[in-house]
Amino acid sequence: MAKAADDNSIKNFSLDGKDPEEIKSKLLLKYPPKVARKRAKQIVINKVDADGNVPVIGSNVRTVPGLISQRGCCYAGCKGVVLGPTRDIVNITHGPVGCGFYSWLTRRNQTDPDASPDGHNFLPYCFTTDMQEEEIIFGGEKKLKLAIQEAYDNFHPKAIAVFSTCPVGLIGDDVHAVCREMKAKLGINIFGFSCEGYKGVSQSAGHHIANNGIFTHVVGTDDTVKEGDFKINMLGEYNIGGDAFEIERLFELCGFTLISTFSGNSSIEFFANSHTADLNLIMCHRSINYVAEMMEKKYGLPWIKVNFIGAEATAKSLRKIAAYFEDRKLMDRVEKIIAAELPEVEEVAAEIRTRTEGKRAMLFVGGSRAHHYQELFAELGMKTLSAGYEFAHRDDYEGRRVLPDIKVDADSRNIEELEIEADPEKYNPRKSEAGMKTLKAKGVEFAGYEGMMPEMESGALVIDDISQHETERMIATFKPDIFCAGIKEKYAVQKHGVPLKQLHSYDYGGPYAGFKGAVNFYQEIDRMVSSKVWSYLKAPWQQSPELAARYGSDG
Numbered sequence: 170m171a172k173a174a175d176d177n178s179i180k181n182f183s184l185d186g187k188d189p190e191e192i193k194s195k196l197l198l199k200y201p202p203k204v205a206r207k208r209a210k211q212i213v214i215n216k217v218d219a220d221g222n223v224p225v226i227g228s229n230v231r232t233v234p235g236l237i238s239q240r241g242c243c244y245a246g247c248k249g250v251v252l253g254p255t256r257d258i259v260n261i262t263h264g265p266v267g268c269g270f271y272s273w274l275t276r277r278n279q280t281d282p283d284a285s286p287d288g289h290n291f292l293p294y295c296f297t298t299d300m301q302e303e304e305i306i307f308g309g310e311k312k313l314k315l316a317i318q319e320a321y322d323n324f325h326p327k328a329i330a331v332f333s334t335c336p337v338g339l340i341g342d343d344v345h346a347v348c349r350e351m352k353a354k355l356g357i358n359i360f361g362f363s364c365e366g367y368k369g370v371s372q373s374a375g376h377h378i379a380n381n382g383i384f385t386h387v388v389g390t391d392d393t394v395k396e397g398d399f400k401i402n403m404l405g406e407y408n409i410g411g412d413a414f415e416i417e418r419l420f421e422l423c424g425f426t427l428i429s430t431f432s433g434n435s436s437i438e439f440f441a442n443s444h445t446a447d448l449n450l451i452m453c454h455r456s457i458n459y460v461a462e463m464m465e466k467k468y469g470l471p472w473i474k475v476n477f478i479g480a481e482a483t484a485k486s487l488r489k490i491a492a493y494f495e496d497r498k499l500m501d502r503v504e505k506i507i508a509a510e511l512p513e514v515e516e517v518a519a520e521i522r523t524r525t526e527g528k529r530a531m532l533f534v535g536g537s538r539a540h541h542y543q544e545l546f547a548e549l550g551m552k553t554l555s556a557g558y559e560f561a562h563r564d565d566y567e568g569r570r571v572l573p574d575i576k577v578d579a580d581s582r583n584i585e586e587l588e589i590e591a592d593p594e595k596y597n598p599r600k601s602e603a604g605m606k607t608l609k610a611k612g613v614e615f616a617g618y619e620g621m622m623p624e625m626e627s628g629a630l631v632i633d634d635i636s637q638h639e640t641e642r643m644i645a646t647f648k649p650d651i652f653c654a655g656i657k658e659k660y661a662v663q664k665h666g667v668p669l670k671q672l673h674s675y676d677y678g679g680p681y682a683g684f685k686g687a688v689n690f691y692q693e694i695d696r697m698v699s700s701k702v703w704s705y706l707k708a709p710w711q712q713s714p715e716l717a718a719r720y721g722s723d724g
């Protein structure tokens with residue numbers, strides 16, 4: 170690997186007319202020295218060299234206690250993010266009722282229940298063992314068994330999954346033994362996850378645990394080969410606000426056969442025979458790259474990175490998939506569809522751009538959208554001043570080229586890495602090594618992700634796990650035209666007179682993926698940044714004096 174760009178050589182960059190070094194020091198100014206030292210590693214001034222190398226960024230490390238973080242927990246990443254969108258698994262939260270209740274229908278992952286012949290759709294239900302003091306003291310396994318039995322009696326699902334919350338790990342319930350026992354008793358697939366909220370440093374740990382669990386208990390359990398050409402799986406697409414519906418529309422037009430999505434608009438049956446597809450597409454690299462890697466090792470399916478956020482990115486991704494299958498007719502059809510859909514999108518963008526050109530955005534979201542949505546803003550002529558992930562790892566920032574350099578710390582070591590070998594019967598490399606090389610020469614990169622930083626401008630501030638204090642400083646300093654984050658940040662940011670677009674839940678809108686989604690997004694952003702109301706807003710603290718406190722370490 171070429172040497173990463175040296176942090177000390179970053180000079181004379183301008184960030185919206187300001188010196189990014191100075192901004193960085195201002196962000197750290199109020200922190201006690203130890204906290205400032207830690208945060209300094211996670212706040213990086215971007216610098217992209219000619220080879221696409223960028224500076225090292227601290228990430229996937231513990232949040233400093235006392236800082237208000239945007240992060241969620243391991244249980245949220247496992248139950249809410251990866252398994253949650255699947256309609257026909259009964260997902261039982263083993264724990265206090267709040268964990269189940271607050272992860273119930275808040276993520277806006279949509280589904281099409283009519284797509285399943287049995288019509289099962291458990292998304293509107295909240296299943297929990299509602300753990301009480303009694304279970305904390307005497308153990309919760311008995312209650313869990315009863316809950317599984319009750320769910321089975323009432324719904325007769327194909328599968329039940331159990332998700333452990335913090336107390337389960339603390340009192341030592343063996344959810345896996347309970348699941349094995351109930352699986353033998355009821356004869357359906359029942360599996361558990363040790364995804365206690367405190368595991369790892371964020372929801373990222375939960376993604377990994379979920380990936381391991383689906384791979385172990387579901388993928389490869391149904392060898393039925395479905396009809397259709399050009400079989401693909403879509404990994405890391407969760408159908409927020411209907412994104413998957415738009416992507417599926419395009420796949421259908423192009424003639425790709427979608428075997429499984431992990432896990433937007435999905436059924437457990439799709440996962441079970443996903444190993445019969447011929448190509449894995451990764452949309453959100455952070456949450457699901459483990460499944461792609463394991464499938465390649467065990468079954469021989471290669472993966473490529475795609476992005477359906479942004480019209481240009483959508484066209485590029487469709488072309489990549491077609492190129493992989495090396496079929497002239499398919500490539501021509503994809504070109505025809507792009508030619509039919511793209512001009513209309515570009516026309517809308519061009520009209521809106523007259524109002525949005527030069528406006529400035531900041532994006533702070535989980536592990537992939539802070540990167541992907543920069544595409545849509547660029548299409549409107551808007552500039553990303555600063556961006557960061559809540560919980561992504563160095564490879565999502567700097568690209569997978571840094572994977573060999575990532576140090577595994579104690580928190581990551583806690584999360585199991587499965588040892589995967591080629592399946593003696595089912596392993597079937599879809600392309601020869603020579604074939605992969607030829608495709609690579611044509612621009613189809615396998616198992617590659619460049620990361621967010623190489624695509625951002627030099628001088629932009631990249632901030633990992635941004636704190637509320639840093640958020641407020643950034644807003645006061647730059648007054649961006651739009652700030653993207655989530656519901657926890659929304660109203661605090663808007664009180665500063667800056668509109669906030671929720672990129673997790675889409676503010677009850679969407680889809681934003683694909684061509685039709687891009688148009689939706691352009692129009693919403695236009696309404697938000699062109700509105701005059703923000704300039705009239707006076708925050709409560711601008712009208713009445715603010716109480717100021719000092720850290721003990723300030724002296």
Ligand code: CFM
Pocket residue numbers: 246250276372405407409453454455456534535536537538539672673674
């Ligand atoms: Fe992937 Fe996601 Fe995201 Fe994510 Fe999330 Fe999400 Fe997100 Mo909220 S899987 S990393 S854990 S793209 S729920 S659909 S929006 S933080 S940027």
